[in-house]
Amino acid sequence: MLTLNSHPSGRHFLQIPGPTNVPDRVLRAIDQPTIDHRGPEFGALGLAVLEGVKQVFQTQSPVVIFPSSGTGAWEAALVNTLSPGDRVLMVETGHFASLWRKLAGRLGLEVDFLEGDWRHPVDAAAIAARLAEDTAHGIKAVCVVHNETSTGVTSDIAAVRAAIDGAAHPALLMVDTISSLGSIDYRHDEWGVDVTVAGSQKGLMLPPGLAFNALSARALAAADDARLPRSYWDWREMLAANARGYFPYTPSTNLLYGLHEALAMLREEGLPQVYARHSRHAQAARLAVAAWGLELLSLDPTAHSAALTAVIMPQGHGADAFRKLVLERFDMSLGQGLGKLADRVFRIGHLGHFNDLTLCGTLAGVEMGLAAAGVPHRPGGVQAAMEFLAGERASAPA
Numbered sequence: 001m002l003t004l005n006s007h008p009s010g011r012h013f014l015q016i017p018g019p020t021n022v023p024d025r026v027l028r029a030i031d032q033p034t035i036d037h038r039g040p041e042f043g044a045l046g047l048a049v050l051e052g053v054k055q056v057f058q059t060q061s062p063v064v065i066f067p068s069s070g071t072g073a074w075e076a077a078l079v080n081t082l083s084p085g086d087r088v089l090m091v092e093t094g095h096f097a098s099l100w101r102k103l104a105g106r107l108g109l110e111v112d113f114l115e116g117d118w119r120h121p122v123d124a125a126a127i128a129a130r131l132a133e134d135t136a137h138g139i140k141a142v143c144v145v146h147n148e149t150s151t152g153v154t155s156d157i158a159a160v161r162a163a164i165d166g167a168a169h170p171a172l173l174m175v176d177t178i179s180s181l182g183s184i185d186y187r188h189d190e191w192g193v194d195v196t197v198a199g200s201q202k203g204l205m206l207p208p209g210l211a212f213n214a215l216s217a218r219a220l221a222a223a224d225d226a227r228l229p230r231s232y233w234d235w236r237e238m239l240a241a242n243a244r245g246y247f248p249y250t251p252s253t254n255l256l257y258g259l260h261e262a263l264a265m266l267r268e269e270g271l272p273q274v275y276a277r278h279s280r281h282a283q284a285a286r287l288a289v290a291a292w293g294l295e296l297l298s299l300d301p302t303a304h305s306a307a308l309t310a311v312i313m314p315q316g317h318g319a320d321a322f323r324k325l326v327l328e329r330f331d332m333s334l335g336q337g338l339g340k341l342a343d344r345v346f347r348i349g350h351l352g353h354f355n356d357l358t359l360c361g362t363l364a365g366v367e368m369g370l371a372a373a374g375v376p377h378r379p380g381g382v383q384a385a386m387e388f389l390a391g392e393r394a395s396a397p398a
């Protein structure tokens with residue numbers, strides 16, 4: 001494997017907030033002969049994963065699986081439900097929300113963008129106010145990012161649903177869960193989400209290459225009237241083929257083997273335990289950051305992400321030089337600052353296939369890196385995390 005270390009040994013620490021570490025069980029599941037995607041064996045696999053994946057979205061509705069990155073699922077959500085010139089309301093939680101907005105603009109949609117400072121969650125009251133003004137119901141969809149991966153801030157989706165209902169507004173609700181699905185509690189049906197967008201390479205512990213749209217009855221109805229051009233992303237042909245476990249074009253057969261295994265792992269651990277594990281590790285990571293005397297990017301204590309922690313570099317110190325040192329000295333990848341946060345923050349991914357010692361190793365790499373790079377900090381971050389982890393039962397609910 002290509003690495004900057006001259007003599008790497010042991011496992012690389014891939015502690016970016018996606019792609020995440022792929023469990024050996026999943027790698028072994030992927031390592032099988034590719035089969036005829038129109039043959040009988042494939043149909044059984046297709047039906048199993050299409051049904052099994054619903055559980056992770058906490059939905060009874062269909063979930064469509066595309067062979068694509070998450071960006072494709074963003075596009076699919078919009079082109080299947082909207083028409084040229086339609087207005088959509090989006091919220092600037094950070095870099096990923098800004099990219100989704102850019103994509104919507106390129107498709108010919110009119111975007112109302114609620115501005116944000118990249119340090120706070122979605123303000124449901126601001127959405128309610130904007131929808132209340134829209135008495136003509138020109139806004140066709142509200143699009144929000146559940147876990148903003150560029151900032152480490154998680155938004156309250158139930159509150160967004162309540163804002164839409166409170167305004168008695170018919171807009172569809174679309175939610176990006178690319179870095180929260182399988183890590184942070186998410187309820188497609190209960191929260192009345194119309195399209196949930198997800199990807200394989202974060203909480204689902206798979207390599208990049210699969211993307212998802214969970215649908216609602218209203219989203220499916222909207223697909224009948226939507227006039228944005230769509231072909232590859234069209235839900236209708238997909239759902240028709242999915243009924244018997246097949247796809248309208250060649251699916252990512254081997255990634256679907258992996259998905260089957262990853263779903264089994266999530267089921268065996270239990271989703272409540274998976275969510276509790278993530279929030280516990282996030283809490284330990286924040287204790288380390290506090291002990292170091294460094295600043296979290298996330299400012300709202302109710303919205304700190306359980307999937308990743310973004311840390312602001314002290315004045316005069318670049319995050320990229322620090323990350324480079326950590327990679328070269330300790331063979332660990334940390335997440336970079338994205339967009340306007342470039343070189344200003346580093347991000348610690350603690351999602352997916354992850355345990356107490358993975359966290360301790362990750363935090364030790366950060367603490368050694370801070371010392372080696374001469375970044376002003378207090379020692380004791382790893383110690384604070386260890387004391388917390390030792391004192392808390394691993395299975396304790398959040």
Ligand SMILES: *Cc1c(COP(=O)(O)O)cnc(C)c1O
Binds near residue numbers: 018070096145199208
């Ligand atoms: C990673 C990520 C994306 C982009 O997904 P790709 O697979 O890179 O296209 C979008 N939104 C969020 C919240 C993400 O974390």
